[in-house]
Amino acid sequence: MANLTSDNLCMTFTNPQTGAAVEALKDVNFTLKKGEILSVLGPSGCGKTTLLNIIAGFINPTSGKIALGDNEITGPGVERGMVFQQGALFEWLPVSKNVDFGLRMKKTPKKEAAAQVEKWLDTVGLQGFGDTPTYQLSGGMQQRVALARCLVNDPDVILMDEPLGALDALTREKMQSLVLDLWKETGKTIMIITHSVEEALLLGERLFVMAPRPGRLHKEYRLPFAEMGLTQSLRDVKKDPYFSEVREEILTMIWNMEEEIMGRV
C-alpha cells in the first residue's frame, strides 16, 4: 500500500545574489515498493541529499510530485524516519531519552515507552546503555542510537544519508549486517545513500546510480546481494564473481562521470 512514488521531480536552487540556477534534480521518476531496500550512488553534488531531503519533507520540490501511498509529501512526518551521517543526537539527553524522543512527543505512556526503548536498544545491540550520556558513546554506537531512535517511531520508510560514512571498516561491516537484519525483521522500506560502491551493492536490493548536472537517475540495477547477505556473511557475498563484475562496471561509470565534470569545469 505505501509505495513511494516520485513523479517528474525537479529541484532548482537559485542563488539569491547572482541569480545563477543549479538544477539539483531534473525529472526524477521512480517507484519504491513497500519493503524494498534501495541504495543510491553517484558522484558528489549529483543531488542525492537533495532527493532525500525532499522525500523527508525538509524542502519542497520546484516542480513534480512525490507521494507516500496516496499522500503527497508536503512536510516532515513520523512515517518517514531519517538517519543522518552524524547522529544528530541530542547530546544533553542520555541514550534512552534519545531513543524515546518520538514517543515522548506523542505522549506515549511511560511504561509502554520504556518497554519499546528496551526492545529497540536490544535490537541494535545496545542493551544496558540506556543511562549512558550520548557524548560518551563511540561513533558506531551513536549511529545505533540514531537507528533505534528512528525505528522506535515505527516509520514506513527509513531514509539514511551516508549513515555509515564516518565509521571504520570493521564497525561499518557490522552496521551493514545490522541494517540488513533490521530490514528483514521489520520489513521497512529503506533508502540509503552511500559513497561506497561496495556498500551500495551489499545493501541495495535496488540500486540507483545518479548523474550530475542536472541531477538525474542514470541507471538502475536489481541486485541479489542483499538477500544473500541475510544468510551468508558479507565477506562471502563480496567474493561472488558477479559482485566484482557489477562493482567494476559502476566504478567505471562514476569515474567517467567525474572525468566529464572535470573536463567541463
Place this chain on the structure above:
Amino acid sequence: MSDFFHWLSVNRATIAAFLIILLLITFVFSIVIGRRLSAIRDKDEVFGDPERTKGGWYWAVCGVSALLLIWFYFSWGSARAYFPKSANELCQVAKLHDAVSPINAALPSGSRYFKSTTLVARNSEQLRALRAGFPVAAFSAAEGTEVESLFDELHGLIGIYSDPDKQDPESNSKLASLVDEINGLSGRLRDGHSGYEPAPEAASQSAWGLTHIEIPLLPETARGALFDKVANDAQGVAKNFLKARNAPPAAVDAIADIRARIDVLAAGAAPEGADEAALKDRNNFIKSLDRIFKRLDDGTIFPAAALDGVDDAMAGLQQATQSAKGFGLRFVESGFMPGGSIIKSRTQCTEQGSGRWLPKPTDVVAKFGLLANPDLEAGGGFKGTPLFWWKWLPIADVVGFFTPDWIADVIPGEFGRHGPDGNFEPNLKDRVLAFAQGDVPMGHVPMFAGHIWDSLFRVLVALALGILLGVPLGIFMGVSRFFKSFFDPLIELYRPVPPLAWAPLILTIFGIQDDGKIFLLFMVAFAIMVISARTGASGTQLSKIRASHSLGASTGQILRNVILPNAMPEILTGIRIAIGVCWGTLVAAEMLAGTTGVGFVENVARTVSDYELIWVTILIMGLLGLMFDLFMRWVIDKSIPWRGKG
C-alpha cells in the same frame, strides 16, 4: 565572644607578626612544591594542552600569599608587627621636623631656594612687567620721567637688601646667634639619648593604630624623649628666626623717599583730555606700584651670603637628626615604611603615603568584624543597618507589594462611609483594599537583612526577571524572523548605552530605592540574556532540528526539547556575564543614590576618607563577585558536561 574579639583587636600587631611569618613560609613552600609538581606534570603534557591549566592550587596559594605579603609590607603592617615602638620614635622626629619647618622653608637645604631669592626674583619680575605696561596716555610727560626713575629706585631698594656690605648689622648678629642656637640643638642630638627618660604618662597611651589618633604622641623611649625635648626648644628657635628682619640704614632712607614720591604721584591729576579708560589705567597702575613697594619695605629680604650660616647649621641639624635616629630607626623607616613617612601635623602624628591610604590587613579585618556585628546598639553595622543579618519580615508587606490596589476597585459596590453614629464598619471592598495595601497582619517570616543582602537582593531579583523575560525572547529571536527583526533594533538601541548613563533617568522614574535599581539592573541583565539565548538558539544544528521534525515533534516541543537545551551553554554563560555586569552596575548605582547597600557604604566611606572602610567594601564586593563566579562555573560544569563534545 566579644571578649575574644577585643583580645584579637588589642593583639592585632602580634597576630600580624605570626601571620607574616606563616605567609612567608607558605610562599616559599608553595614555590618549592609548585616547581616540583610542575616538573613532573609538564613532561606528560605538550605545550598548549589545555590540561596544563588544570589544578595548580600551589600557584594559587603562592599568588595569594605573595599578595598578602605585599599588602602587609606596603600598608606598613609588617613595620607595626615587628617594630611597634618605631612609629612613636619617628613621631618625635616628626615633631622636630615640624618645629623647624619654618626655617627650612626659607633655606636651600629645606626647599631648594632661599626665600629671599624667591622674593627678589618675583618682585623684580613684577616690576619689569609693570614697567613694560606703563599707560603713557594716563600720565603727563613729566610724570613719565618721574615713574621711570621711581622704577630705578625700587630696583635699587632690592639691591640694597641683597647687598651684604649694606646689611643691617643688628640683623647680622641676630642671625649669628640663631646659628649658635641651631648648632646647640644639633649638639644635643649628637650627644645621644643617654640620660633621657620616656614620659611617665606614655605608658598609658594606647598602641600604634588602636585609636583614632593613629600614633601615640608622648615619647615612649629615651631616644624619643631626646627628640621630643629638642623639638620643644626648636620651636623657640624657629620663632626667633621668623622675627629676624633686615633693615639696612640705606634702605630706611630709600623707603621714605619712595613713599613720598608715590604719594605725590597718587595725589597728582591726569593730563588734560584723558578719557575715562585712561583714568582707570592711571589708578590701577599707581595701586600696583604701591602694592609691590609695600612688599619690599618689610625687610624680609636678606643677602644670600648672610643666610649661608643658618643654612649650614640647618644642614648640620639634619645630619645630627639622622645620626640620633640611629641605624635601627633609619633601617625601619627606609626598609619597612615604603612609600611615605610619619609626619606631625598640628596635634597628631599620622602615617603618610601608602601607610595611610592602604590600611593594614589586620585593621581591615577588625573593621569588618565591627561592621559585621549585627548588634546595632553596640556600634555594629553601618548607619543603622547591619552588614548581613536577618529580620522578621511581615508577610503583609510582601502581599501588599504584589497585590495591586485596583482589585479592590473592581469589586462591585462602594467603599464604606462613616455612619451617623460616628462608626465606620469596613465592608468587603474596604477589607480587600486593606489586604492589597498590606494592612492586614498575617504574621512574619524570617528574611535576610543588611547592606550586603540589599545589594544581593537587587542583583538576584533583576537577574531573575532578566532571565525569565530575556531567555524566551532571545530564543524566539533566534528562531523567528518577526521576533528578530522587530526586537533587534529596540534592544540594540538601548544596550550599547552604558547602564550608568541610564541611571539618572531610571532613578528619577522608579525612585532611588529598590525599584529603580532593580529596573536598571534588569535592563542590563535582560539585554545580555536576550543576546546569549538568541545566539544559543540560532546556533542549533539544522540536522538536530530536522531529526526532531521527523520524529514528530511540534513547534513548541522543538523549542522546549531541542532549542532550549541546545542554547543552555550560551544561556549559562550569559547568566555568568550578567551577574558580573549587574554587580558592577549595582555598586555604581548605589553610589549615586540610596541609603543601603555595599555601594552606599563605600560612598559614605569616600566622603569621609575612611580608607579602611573603603577597602572593606572593596573586599566585600570582590569576594562576593568571586563567589558568584565560582558558583556559576560549578553550575556550568555540572549542568552541561557535554559542552564542546556534541
